[in-house]
Amino acid sequence: MGEHDGGIGLCGPVRAPRWRVWGMLATALALVGIALVGVAVVGAAVFGGGVDPPRLAGVAYVAAVTGPLWVTDARERRLPNPLVMPGYAFAAVGLGWQWLARGSPPWQALACCAATLVAFVVVAATGGLGMGDAKLAGLLALVLGGFGGGLSVVLAFGVAFVGAGAAAFCTMRHPDARRGDDVPLGPFLLTGFWFAGIWLAGF
DSSP states (O other), rough: OOEEEEOOOOOOOOOOOOOHHHHHHHHHHHHHHHHHHHHHHHHHHHHHSSSOOOGGGGHHHHHHHHHHHHHHHHSSBOOOOOOOOHHHHHHHHHHHHHHHSSSSSSHHHHHHHEEEEHHHHHHHHHSSSHHHHHHHHHHHHHHHHHHHHHHHHHHHHHHHHHHEEEEEHHHHTTOOOOTTTTEEEEHHHHHHHHHHHHHHHOO
């Protein structure tokens, strides 16, 4: 399966418009989200509760690729496999550490990932989304599921689709909108991920 991300199309064949403003805004929001989650993690480790660093392997990887994925999807409508797929290995490290620490398999995270992949692949098969979206969504669900379970995953994707829907509506209403203009979903999936991370951190 390819890495191309079809985005949320308005109608007709996909033709990517220029998204410079959206890319800059999305990147700014991602950096804010990363900073807030980082503050929350450090605070938890210092003031009580603690967070074992290995558990954050998946979060750290998503933080590292958020900017590149955001820019690539906004400009080229694709989420490259070399950026997305290694994240599953990093997430596995965090979940493996959690398994050893708690003595029980991380079934909740695995269930979140499996359910997300099935749902997104089915939609992608109908042409509604790209396979890049499905792979990224599965990774984000795997990472979030290890911390906040299903509720955090639903929150993340809820924010993502509301944001993408609003952007699609604004694009459709723009005087220069053309048939085939589409909205890249990847940046909104990442926004939802960090929004849920902030929520989990107690903000």
